[in-house]
Structures are given as structure tokens and as C-alpha cells.
Amino acid sequence: MRKLSQSEPAVLERDQLQWLLQALINRGYRVLGPTVRDRAVVYDDLTSITDAPAGWTDEQDGGTYRLKKSANGALFGYSHGPTSPKKFLHPSVVRMWRAKIRNGFHIEEGPEEAAKLAFVGVRSCELHAIAVQDKVFLDGKYSDPIYKARRENAFIVAVNCGHAGGTCFCVSMNTGPKATFGFDLALTEVVDPERHYFVVEIGTKLGVDVMDNVPHKAASAEEKAAAERIVARTARQMGRTMDTNGIKELLYRNYENPRWDAVAKRCLTCGNCTLVCPTCFCTTVEDVTDLAGEHVERWRRLDSCFTMDFSYIHGGSVRSTPRARYRQWMTHKLATWIDQFGASGCVGCGRCITWCPVGIDITEEAGAIRQSEELTERSMTRGRRKS
Amino acid sequence: MMASLSDPMAPRPFRVQRVRKETYDTFTLELDPPHSAANGLSFAPGQFNMVYVPGVGEVPISISGDPGRPATLVHTVRSVGTVTNKLCARGRGSMLGVRGPFGSSWPVEEAAGSDVVIVCGGIGLAPLRPALYHIMAHREKYGRVILLYGARTPDDLLYKTELPKWRGHFDLQVEVTVDATSNGWRGNVGVVTTLIPPARFDPENTVAMVCGPEVMMRFTLLELERRGVPAENTFISMERNMQCAVGFCGHCQFGPTFICKDGPVFRYDRIQPIFATREI
Amino acid sequence: MAAESLERILGEHPFFGGMEEPYLQLFVDCASNVRFNAGEVIFREGEEANTFYLIRHGRVALETSAPERGPVVIQTLGEGEVLGWSWLVAPFRWRFDARATEVVRAIALDGRCLRGRSEEDHDLGYELMKRCAQVMEQRLQAARFQLLDVYGSGVRSKR
Numbered sequence: 027m028r029k030l031s032q033s034e035p036a037v038l039e040r041d042q043l044q045w046l047l048q049a050l051i052n053r054g055y056r057v058l059g060p061t062v063r064d065r066a067v068v069y070d071d072l073t074s075i076t077d078a079p080a081g082w083t084d085e086q087d088g089g090t091y092r093l094k095k096s097a098n099g100a101l102f103g104y105s106h107g108p109t110s111p112k113k114f115l116h117p118s119v120v121r122m123w124r125a126k127i128r129n130g131f132h133i134e135e136g137p138e139e140a141a142k143l144a145f146v147g148v149r150s151c152e153l154h155a156i157a158v159q160d161k162v163f164l165d166g167k168y169s170d171p172i173y174k175a176r177r178e179n180a181f182i183v184a185v186n187c188g189h190a191g192g193t194c195f196c197v198s199m200n201t202g203p204k205a206t207f208g209f210d211l212a213l214t215e216v217v218d219p220e221r222h223y224f225v226v227e228i229g230t231k232l233g234v235d236v237m238d239n240v241p242h243k244a245a246s247a248e249e250k251a252a253a254e255r256i257v258a259r260t261a262r263q264m265g266r267t268m269d270t271n272g273i274k275e276l277l278y279r280n281y282e283n284p285r286w287d288a289v290a291k292r293c294l295t296c297g298n299c300t301l302v303c304p305t306c307f308c309t310t311v312e313d314v315t316d317l318a319g320e321h322v323e324r325w326r327r328l329d330s331c332f333t334m335d336f337s338y339i340h341g342g343s344v345r346s347t348p349r350a351r352y353r354q355w356m357t358h359k360l361a362t363w364i365d366q367f368g369a370s371g372c373v374g375c376g377r378c379i380t381w382c383p384v385g386i387d388i389t390e391e392a393g394a395i396r397q398s399e400e401l402t403e404r405s406m407t408r409g410r411r412k413s
Numbered sequence: 414m415m416a417s418l419s420d421p422m423a424p425r426p427f428r429v430q431r432v433r434k435e436t437y438d439t440f441t442l443e444l445d446p447p448h449s450a451a452n453g454l455s456f457a458p459g460q461f462n463m464v465y466v467p468g469v470g471e472v473p474i475s476i477s478g479d480p481g482r483p484a485t486l487v488h489t490v491r492s493v494g495t496v497t498n499k500l501c502a503r504g505r506g507s508m509l510g511v512r513g514p515f516g517s518s519w520p521v522e523e524a525a526g527s528d529v530v531i532v533c534g535g536i537g538l539a540p541l542r543p544a545l546y547h548i549m550a551h552r553e554k555y556g557r558v559i560l561l562y563g564a565r566t567p568d569d570l571l572y573k574t575e576l577p578k579w580r581g582h583f584d585l586q587v588e589v590t591v592d593a594t595s596n597g598w599r600g601n602v603g604v605v606t607t608l609i610p611p612a613r614f615d616p617e618n619t620v621a622m623v624c625g626p627e628v629m630m631r632f633t634l635l636e637l638e639r640r641g642v643p644a645e646n647t648f649i650s651m652e653r654n655m656q657c658a659v660g661f662c663g664h665c666q667f668g669p670t671f672i673c674k675d676g677p678v679f680r681y682d683r684i685q686p687i688f689a690t691r692e693i
Numbered sequence: 694m695a696a697e698s699l700e701r702i703l704g705e706h707p708f709f710g711g712m713e714e715p716y717l718q719l720f721v722d723c724a725s726n727v728r729f730n731a732g733e734v735i736f737r738e739g740e741e742a743n744t745f746y747l748i749r750h751g752r753v754a755l756e757t758s759a760p761e762r763g764p765v766v767i768q769t770l771g772e773g774e775v776l777g778w779s780w781l782v783a784p785f786r787w788r789f790d791a792r793a794t795e796v797v798r799a800i801a802l803d804g805r806c807l808r809g810r811s812e813e814d815h816d817l818g819y820e821l822m823k824r825c826a827q828v829m830e831q832r833l834q835a836a837r838f839q840l841l842d843v844y845g846s847g848v849r850s851k852r
Binding site: 122123125127130131132133136162163166167168170171278281282307308309310311313314315319322324326329331336337338339340341344345346347349350354358361362365366 | 420421422423424426447465467468469470471493494508509510652653654656657659660661662663664666668669671674686690691692693
Binding site for chain 2: 771772
């Protein structure tokens, strides 16, 4: 086999995919990939391709998720599930340190160790979500050692989507469906009647090295074109759209828009959206002690701005109403995030729409606020013309 | 993996040297690092630490000491919950954890050449005391310096022995008022905003620093505006639920700002619209 | 003190800012210097309110008497502040006691005379009302702020 370079895509047959998993396992990675559990596709330990969700696709809509058998038996025929790489890069429960408090205060151990992680099946929206969280945890004055340890050594095998989810709007957010950065390898699955193969784009030197252990060929022009066609078709099938023109200023102008009252009537403040969102990062800190009072630990767990406690300061919560909490979440995601980190917090995956028990749709809410301004503008202009 | 000193979530041990009772629920703790680190904890006025009571919890507390003498770390703590309760009960010799200093600071350098008006209410004097110390240590750099302080009752005044000492300085104007009096109080009675109209400062050349409960700050900002102090020269200190203090946990968000890193001290004009929004 | 100095003092006082000449002279005619010793009562709750004062020096405590508590200070007023607006609003009776807590020097203005003149000259009345409304607004705002009791801990019960 001629040694690949990053600029030359390769092609892998479907039954050669196990070699890729094995190559990663042999290098000491804990491989995480898609599998079906409890009637959803989630990320979990993947040591064999037979555990991947072959032949499954999903139907998603507001408050709706169903797995269905796919027509072509594709391995990656689903769009996404309730979990994302965030589950492992930004763990939901993790110990920060452990200390002894007899005769003073000594930290004995820092954060829990993490295995080297390899992700298989990462979508473009998820790559953007990882980049968003990189900005939060690595680019500021302080960096989070827990995220850093897991992120630095992560190997990423991305997948270009062949099926657009019912709630997807990555095209509106400029985050897909084609993976353009942040991966070591990116696969596009092509299922023809005669042949089932993957076009493999190489993103990094490490990707080249891993592919050395996987039987493959250089991709032909027809194979590359087939892959491109699939991705282009996916881009045309988005389930939702969002107009992001001036969206930051739009939301900054509309803190008192009556639409917030309307959505508040529906929102249960259950926090599902924050759990499934691949960029939501809020956590809470918990200090615990053992019964003897000799050892103390600090733990971190995932939190949600939808809880009453989230904004509690002596005496009460600043955001006591569901209206204030929903407004906080959506304005943060689409507007203040941009001022904080230089880019939107939303990657257009649509998970929040799918997993909201009442089907609240962030694209619909943003659209309604934008429309309410246009309506006001129009009625005001009409008024002026009359007088 | 050892939590390194550069891990912003790892507290350093500090030992309580002295506890002073300010009021029935407020105490000032003086802390020293047990291995006498050369400079204690160097900080800028207005910054805060995350103070950890081992096994109980951690809370953000403004630093209230003299920034020119950082060898002893000073925190004035009000008992309002589980952790602060325990903190106020810590005796001499007990061990606490400290992370910090964090946050933005009062513009004591930038205020050089101007009059300085400090308006504080209740425990709001605690985060402003370091600014006052700094200004007094470099008094010649400033114009008129005025401290306006309001508390609930005379018993609730902080730094009761220091206030008359400050008042005794010829080049410092100190006015104190209480919302409600107790017998024997012969000073001003009324809310702290009533001290603003008669205070002698040049509004066009004044830097105002305000700290206290949010409602008190709102009333004060209105009064300062009435006097003609521009919003760009007015600074306030904000407070929100805070857990990590390094911008990761998301709790202290205030509009697009994180109070732990963009605040707690803010220039008022920069946050005016958010400040005016309810439940933000 | 000579009349010209009274005129200067009144003219410079914020309460009379923007007041036109003939009216200002009228106030000078109704004004006189007064002094109260420490502890002296300036007026009592319920008395007829016919005078108001511009405090030039010293501190005045507005008090009310609660049977079990004795005199309670509601608010203190100091240099530059206006003491009294009940003289302009029916039923023209003082609502609180006013007591000098230290030596107080003030300018007293004949409210009854001004009331009479205002009935005849509504422009004068309007000028007075505007200014008193300002004082009342400030007192009301301060009183509301005081009511909010913002320094309470919010968690523990108050004393």
C-alpha cells in the first residue's frame, strides 16, 4: 500500500471497517461509537462493527424520536441521538479533587484520570459543538484540566451525513452537513445495490498513521463524486431553517417581547434541551465529606439553567419564572454566546426540538420574534402614511 | 494526577489568625497562609476569593483588606446561609481553603485627578474598603474624596472603630446614615441616597463607586445621574450565584457578561441595559 | 443681616433656582433669620403649619412619638435642605415633630403670607407648587426606599 497523504481521500469497503476499529483499539483508545440502546442511537463503547446501528434510521420532529428500519441498510443512516461526544469530553459527573483535612488541608489527588478516547460517527454539527466547547474551556484565561485531558488525546472519525434529520438545520447555522475541520478521518457512506463502501477523507497526520493499519485503496474520481452527491442531497433535506441575520441584536432588542410569555406557558423547565444540547456546558460544584470528616472531595456535575436553584443568591432566585429561564437559555444560545466566545452556541443539530417533551422549537421561537418586529414595523409605517 | 497550583479549582490552605465581630451577623476574618508565602495574597481592590470551609462548601467573598499590605488576607463575611454560617463560626487557628483572587477591580488608578465619591450600603462597604485604603495611601493623586455610607441601624454599621478615624482625616469627607435609628444615635437618619444631593463634589470630574444591595444601587445611580455624574464615570459591583469563579460553570452570567471574570466591578454605562432588565 | 444678603442667600438656594425677580423680592420680604439651640423643638405634630425653613447650618430630626418607644426619628435634614411643605397643602398642619439635634441656623419664610398671595397670583402659586412638589417627590422616593428595608438578610428573621 502506498502511504497516504492528507490530501488524498481513500476508500474502504464496508467489511474493512472493523480494521479501523481494531487499529484504534490496538493503539490504546477507548473507542466510542453509535449503538442502539433503549430504542435510540447513543454513543457507547464500540469494539465491534456488529454493534453499530446497521439498517437503522430515525424520524425526528418536535417532541418526537423514532427509530425505523432503513431502506438501504446503511451503518450511519440515522442522523443523531440524545447523546453527543460531550458526554465523554465534558463528563456529567466527575471528581475534581480529593483532600485530607486532618492537621490542615492537603490536596491528595486531582481530577480523575481519563482514558484516551476515539469517537466514531461524529457529525459535522458535533465537530462544531466540540469547537464551541474548546473555546469555552481552553481559550480563556483559565483552561479546564478535565476537558483538556480528554480533548487533547481524542481521535475523531467523523461521518458526513447521508440523511438529514427532521429537526436538523445545520445548513442555516453553517455547521454542516459536510465535515470540514476538526477530524482525523471523515467517512462518507455510499450504499449502492452492488457495493457498500466509505470514502475516507484524511484530516491529520495521525489519521494517516492509523490508516496505515487499515486495508484501503485510493478513492477514484467516481467514488469521490458519489460521496459529494450524497452530502449535497442531505443539505437540501434539512428539517428546519433559522434566519441568523443580525440574530444577536434581534434578541438583545426583544427581552420584553410577549413571545417569551407564550413559550413560557408551554415550557416545563424540565431541562431536557440542556441535557441533549452538545454545547450546553453549565455545571454545579458539590463539596462532600466522609463520615469521619478526614477526607473531603469536590465533585462537578452537569447543571441546567432551567432549575430554580441555578440563579439562587441569598434569599431567592434571580430568574424565578419559567419565562426568565427559557429566555436566558435561548438568548444565551443564540445571542450572548456570540459576545462571550465569538461564535454562536447553536450548531443547528435540532436535538432540543426533538427531545423537548412539548416540542418547543428554537427555530420557530426565533422566527416568531423576528416576525413580531416586522409586523410592528409594517403597522407603524402604515400609520405614518395615513397621517 | 495531582491538582497543580495552576489548577484554578484547587484551594490553597489559609489559617484564621483573628476574628472580629462587626455586627450580630457579620464578622471580619484575618487569614495567613500557613507556610508564610512571601506576599500572602496580592490583589486589586474590588476582587474576591472563593473561600472554602472544608467539607461544607465554598462561597465568593470580596477581599476587604489593604491592597498595599497583602500579607494578611482580610474577609468580612455576613452569615446568610450554611457555608457563611460556618465561616463566621471559625475560630482562631482553624483552616480554610482559598482560591483567587478573581474578577475585575475598582478604577483607583484611572480615578487619579478626579473627585471620588464612594456610596455604599450595608455590607457594600466591605468590597469598597480596599479602594478607600488605596486612595488614602495615595491621597495627593485625587481631588475631593467622599465616603457616603448607609446601614439599617447604628448596630449594623461595619468597621465602627475605623469610621470615626476616617472621619478624623482632614482630607476625607465621611457621611454616615441609618435607615432607622436606635436610642442614642445622634447622626443622620434616612436612606443613603439623601446624602448625595448635599455632598460637595464636581459631577463633571468625579468617579463614583457604588456597592450594596441591588435595589440600593438602583436608587443611588438615579441620584448620581440627577447630580450629573456621567454613567461612564460610575462603577458598581454586581453579585450573582457563583460556583467556579473561572467562567466554566455558567452560573454567574449577567446578560453577556460573567460576573466572575467580566465583573464583579462594572462600568455602569456598559451594563446599563442589562441592569434595567428584570430577571436577567 | 442686611436685606441684600438675604436676597443673595435666597437667590443662590436651589429651592429658588429660576425664580423671577419680583417673586424673589417677595420672598425676601417674607424671610427672616432664625436660630434654634440643640434640642429645641421647631414645630410639633398637629400644630398649624405657617412657616417653612431653609436650613443653613445644623441638623433637624423629624420625629414621631410611639407610646411604647418614645420619640422615633423618621429622618434627619441637614444643611441646604428644605424643612416643611405642609404649609402649602391643606389642612396646613404639621405631620411630625421637628427638633434641632444641634445648633440650627435657618431662614424662616412666612408660609401663611405666601399662601394668601398665591391665591391672588396663581403664577406665584404655580412656582411654589412646582418647587414643593420636587421636595415631596424626593421625600416620597426616600421613604419608599426606606420601606424596602434592603439591608435585611432576606433569609434570617429580622430583629
